[in-house]
Amino acid sequence: MPEEIIRIYSELKRRKVFHVGTYYAIGGWFLLQIGEVTFEPLELPTWAMRSLIYTVVAVFPLTLVLAWFFDLTRQGFKRDPFDLKTPAGEHSGFEAGMVIDGKPSIAVLPFTDLSEEQDQGYFCEGVSEAILNALTRVKNLQVASRTSSFRFKNKIADIRAIGRQLSVSTVLEGSVQKSENRLRITAQLINVKDGYHLWSKQFDADPKDIFKIQDEIAKSIAEAEALELSEQEQSSINTAPTTDVRAYEYYLRGRQFFHRLRGSDMVYARQMFDQAIEIDPDFVLAWAGRADCYAFVEMYVKADDENRVEASRSSERALELDSACAEPHASRGLAYLVNEQYDAAIEEFETAIQLNPNLFEPLYYYARASFHQGKLQKAADLFARASKVNPEDYQSQILRAHVLAGLDQVDLSNEVAKEAISVIEKHLRWNPDDARAFYLGAGSLQQIGAHERAERWIGKALAIDPTDSVVLYNVACFYALDGQINKALNCLESGAEHGAISGSWMEHDNDLASLREEPRFLTLLEKLGRQTDIDT
Secondary structure: OOHHHHHHHHHHHHOOHHHHHHHHHHHHHHHHHHHHHHOOOOOOOHHHHHHHHHHHHHHHHHHHHHHHHEEEEOOEEEEOOOOOOOOOOOEOOOOOOOOEOOEOEEEEOOOEEOOOOOOOHHHHHHHHHHHHHHHOOOOOOEEOOHHHHHOOOOOOOOHHHHHHHHOOOEEEEEEEEEOOOOEEEEEEEEEOOOOOEEEEEEEEEOHHHHHHHHHHHHHHHHHHOOOOOOHHHHHHOOOOOOOOHHHHHHHHHHHHHHOOOOHHHHHHHHHHHHHHHHHOOOOHHHHHHHHHHHHHHHHHOOOOHHHHHHHHHHHHHHHHHOOOOHHHHHHHHHHHHHOOOHHHHHHHHHHHHHHOOOOHHHHHHHHHHHHHOOOHHHHHHHHHHHHHHOOOOHHHHHHHHHHHHHOOOHHHHHHHHHHHHHHHHHHHHHOOOOHHHHHHHHHHHHHOOOHHHHHHHHHHHHHHOOOOHHHHHHHHHHHHHOOOHHHHHHHHHHHHHHOOOOHHHHHHOHHHHHHOOOHHHHHHHHHOOOOOOOOO
8 A cells, every 4th residue: 555545544543534434424324314204294395305415415525524624622623734744653633631730741751772782771761851851841731750750661561551650641652773873763642541642753863863853752742732832932942952962972871870879870970971071061961960970979978179179160160051051050059059058059049940940959959958057947848849840759758757847847747758658668669779768768657656667667778778878877867766876876977987977967957856965976066067056
């Protein structure tokens, strides 16, 4: 069958023209049967029956034409254009899925690696994340967070079930097949309600065209969701962060390492960002990523001047290159935070939030900066906003419960803690080696009185990372709340030896209240360069 006929047949089927024709034929037949039975007893003239037959026949093609050009949606009839040059199975028309809070919603799943060597996982994740980040800049579209969507990586599941789990109306999935000189990307937008494709397309191009492909996918999705983009949104949806695809590949590898949030992976991530910057010295996101690596190492691995200086220098360079982008402001704020310049950090976080209200990081770190300053209610409110942006992030919910407890809002704190435990349980099914989930969850279990389970979880956290300073700090909090003072102090001192512990955080951490009069605790604070006259 000629390719053009296949394309037209595919569109006829998708637009339900065959369905409409069938229903019309059945309805018309019933109408003629009624006319045949009733017109004669009613003594209507013979031309009346002929007129009915002519009308039914004449309206039939008009009905098919209307079915071709229009879709019936929840918003009424929508024009559905078609380009015969479009490959079979590709389309831009749709029946809108469910709308949440007055807005359409979407989850972007990590694309599948179909490359022969199966070594392009980082590239697949990067393509998906670039599209996801572009879509977050569309005001009237709700986008499931990266954490939520990416836990379905390499999982075989029904798209409708995934969509329901993520509470979205549509899901974007796809695949990448990449070689040195060729790139094939297939993307398809699926309606969660019925599992039908709303839009799909296959791209065959040179790898250097990846940015154009990502932009086209993002803009096609916005169109398929019946969203009218403003000029600012049209501009901000651009996904091209660099002009060199080699630099982009190093950046994507760096992001893959960075998301693992382990000390050694931060080193690898920084090396990848350095390679990207060497190729493209003006690569804004690579500079921001480099800054974040140094800041994370400063906070969680080793506190020293080099990390603080490099976090500042790299974030400042990113901001010089593009002050209209949210990510450099978030990175600059994080650099100020690890340098304990809290007012400057907050100013940068507020700017980042204004530029992109759906970006999780500035909300989360703004909350942490507020806690460092002792602004506990502000911190609790910001952690709540961060968890709303990313409901799958257990950290923001756990820390919110923690801060609320310090504000004596016990009932609300317990309620939030229970919600956080539910999120962690779901997270651990996909990430059973996440020590942070275990020790933070143990604190919440302890808070609601589930002591035996809390003990098991704290033990698992220690077994996974027994020398990690952050693990040891949180185990210390657990023991301090349990009244095991010496064990708590031992963990704090060991944590300070093995890595970085923030004295300012210790000052305002209500979990450590039982230690504040202990000489060993005061000595440790002094060693960390913090004040020892603590207002309890």
